[in-house]
Amino acid sequence: MKTIDYEIDFEFLRIVLGQPYIIHTNLYTQGKGSKEQQFYPWFDPTADFHNYTIHWNPTEIVWYVDSLPIRVFRNYENQGIAYPNKQGMKVHTSLWNADNWATRGGLVKIDWNNSPFTARFRRFRGKACKWNGPVSIGQCASNTPGNWWTSPIYKQLSNAQMGQHMIYNYCKDTKRFNCQMPPECSKQQF
Secondary structure, X not given: OOOOOOEEXXXXXXXXXXXXXXXXXXXXXXXXXXXXXXXXXXXOOOOOOOOEEEEEOOOEEEEEEOOEEEEEEEOOHHHOOOOOOOOOXXXXXXXXXXXXXXXXXXXXXXXXXXXXXXXXXXXXXXXXXXXXXXXXXXXXXOOOOOOHHHOHHHOOOOHHHOOOOEEEXXXXXXXXXXXXXXXXXXXXXX
């Protein structure tokens, strides 16, 4: 069986010392990304711990910060738009050098004099459907009382539930895509 690459990201960027941090979200489906949205947090993410949640179910992916939904990516696979639902998930964390793209297009380089760079986690809790391979993944999508993630409250979010801190949305970047916008950009996302 061929491996299909999916990734759902929370990333934290700080381009210039003294400037606000940026919460960068991205989604890779079938090995392709370029679905970034960025947000200014309403707090300093290094000052205290916060809850970062990715709610991934058969109908949508929702990124939450301290229980506030900041981003939604809905499943339009039936319309030819890739959605990550062909393999189970795992959690991976890393610190990596993204100064070739994340820092004003590579204009600002990392100041290694500020190293070592660290990240800490507290009370990590993964809550997911138990998946035992390709045969049983459908049970995770079934609409049963045991699958709390398929509950109607996770099917759609209102405008009022969306965060007000977005600073970049790939669906608005016509220059980047040469006016050939990704197909999901014309669909409702929340």
